[in-house]
Amino acid sequence: MPSLGRLHLITDTRPGRDPLAVLRAALPVARTELVVQVRVLDDATDREAYDLACRIVAMCATYGATCLVNDRLHVALAAGAGGGHVGAGDLPVDAARRVLGPTAVLGATSREPVTAAAAVAAGATYLGVGPYRSTTTKDGLPPAIGVAGVRAVAEAVPVPVIAIGGVTVADVAALRAAGAYGVAVVGALSGAADPARATAELLGALTC
Numbered sequence: 001m002p003s004l005g006r007l008h009l010i011t012d013t014r015p016g017r018d019p020l021a022v023l024r025a026a027l028p029v030a031r032t033e034l035v036v037q038v039r040v041l042d043d044a045t046d047r048e049a050y051d052l053a054c055r056i057v058a059m060c061a062t063y064g065a066t067c068l069v070n071d072r073l074h075v076a077l078a079a080g081a082g083g084g085h086v087g088a089g090d091l092p093v094d095a096a097r098r099v100l101g102p103t104a105v106l107g108a109t110s111r112e113p114v115t116a117a118a119a120v121a122a123g124a125t126y127l128g129v130g131p132y133r134s135t136t137t138k139d140g141l142p143p144a145i146g147v148a149g150v151r152a153v154a155e156a157v158p159v160p161v162i163a164i165g166g167v168t169v170a171d172v173a174a175l176r177a178a179g180a181y182g183v184a185v186v187g188a189l190s191g192a193a194d195p196a197r198a199t200a201e202l203l204g205a206l207t208c
């Protein structure tokens, strides 16, 4: 299984956003430390998801970065991605593992230690833990878990914990101190005036 990058960039495919431009800026900076998660809107077709995933798989390959696909594991397989990410409304983790096979990267969403440990037992190789803070990027999220919530999960599992939800560069030191291995972001890169610089700042905080 490949080692996991610490900076997870989740594609922002909302109207007016340009996920490929953000990726073109981030990839040369973060290279193997970048994990790109292809996340499309619910109303996107599988064809649209597949086309985007294929482009991102190819871009990642140039830099040794890992591409994962959110939710749609058949798209991950078809596009040759390194794995996928599932949450409560998606395939259960054990089923996702069967779909992806034994060597794929498989992320699972978790917000507390008991389900986190169960996800690892079912085959998750990392956990997306949050929301750390409230965020406007996704509707309908449960309350933020903060640093204490991230720490509780990190202490309970032997796999990398990736904190998600409203994460900015200013949060990274505290999250790392709480046991997070890395962070997943949408807005911190997609909304940045200079995504290359924002990538360098996040990476610096993650790897110091």
Ligand SMILES: Cc1ncc(COP(=O)(O)OP(=O)(O)O)c(N)n1
Residues within 6 Å of the ligand: 008, 010, 037, 039, 070, 071, 085, 086, 087, 088, 089, 090, 107, 108, 109, 127, 128, 129, 138, 162, 164, 184
């Ligand atoms: C790294 C990471 N962590 C959590 C999530 C959220 O996944 P999920 O709960 O399935 O919600 P959607 O992203 O599918 O709306 C994630 N995608 N990545």
Ligand SMILES: Cc1ncsc1CCOP(=O)(O)O
Residues within 6 Å of the ligand: 130, 131, 134, 135, 136, 137, 138, 141, 164, 165, 166, 167, 184, 185, 186, 187, 188
């Ligand atoms: C998909 C998802 N799941 C929990 S928070 C979130 C969105 C994170 O986006 P941002 O980094 O802009 O808060």
Ligand SMILES: [Mg+2]
Residues within 6 Å of the ligand: 070, 071, 085, 086, 087, 088, 089, 090
């Ligand atoms: Mg999901």
